[in-house]
Amino acid sequence: MAEKPEAVQVLYCSVCSLPAEYCEFGPDFEKCKPWLIKNAPQIYPHLLTETNEKEADKVSSQLQSVGLSSGETSSSKEEVKRLPGGKIKNKDKQEVVIEKVVRNKRKCITIVKGLDLFGIKLSDASKRLGKKFATGASVVKGPTEKEQIDVQGDISYDIVEFITDTWPAVPESAIYFIEDGKKVAAA
Structure with missing residues (x-):
C-alpha cells in the first residue's frame, strides 16, 4: 500500500x-x-x-x-x-482640511477637520455651517479619534470664503482640500 x-x-x-x-x-x-x-x-x-x-x-x-x-x-x-519615509510630524501645524466624500453615488458629505486647532468650538461651528448652507451639520469622531464636522451636501464651493469671513483667526493659506487623495491648498 x-x-x-x-x-x-x-x-x-x-x-x-x-x-x-x-x-x-x-x-x-x-x-x-x-x-x-x-x-x-x-x-x-x-x-x-x-x-x-x-x-x-x-x-x-x-x-x-x-x-x-x-x-x-x-x-x-x-x-x-x-513618519515612514523620514518625514517629521509637527504637532504644532495648524491647518483646516476639507474633504468631500460621496456616498450612494449621488449624495455628498463635506468633512471639515482642524477648526478646533484655531480655538473654535466645533459645536458652534457646526451650527453656523448648518444655518449658512441650510443643511444638517454635526460634530463626530473621525477614524483617528479626533472630532470633525460632517456637513450634508457638497458645500466645498463656498466654505473657504465662509470660514475666513466668520473666523478671522483662520487664514486662507491654512485651508486645504483633499482631492483624489492629495492635499491641495485652497488659495
Missing part, C-alpha cells in the same frame, strides 16, 4: 496573515519584518544583518536631526515624531 503523505506545516505571519515566505509580497513588508526576525529568521536571514545596520544608522540620524551627539540624551524625542 502507498504511504499517506504527511501534512505540511505552514507558518503564517501574525501581521499580514500570509505564509511567512510570501510576506515580502504582502501589503506592508516593513511591518512584518520584526515578526519575521523573531519567529522565522531562517526564511529571511538577510533581515538580521540589515536590521542591525539600519538601526545604527537610524539612531545616529535621529540624534543628528535633533542636534545631539551619540553621547547625549534628551526628552525632546517625544516632541519629534517621525
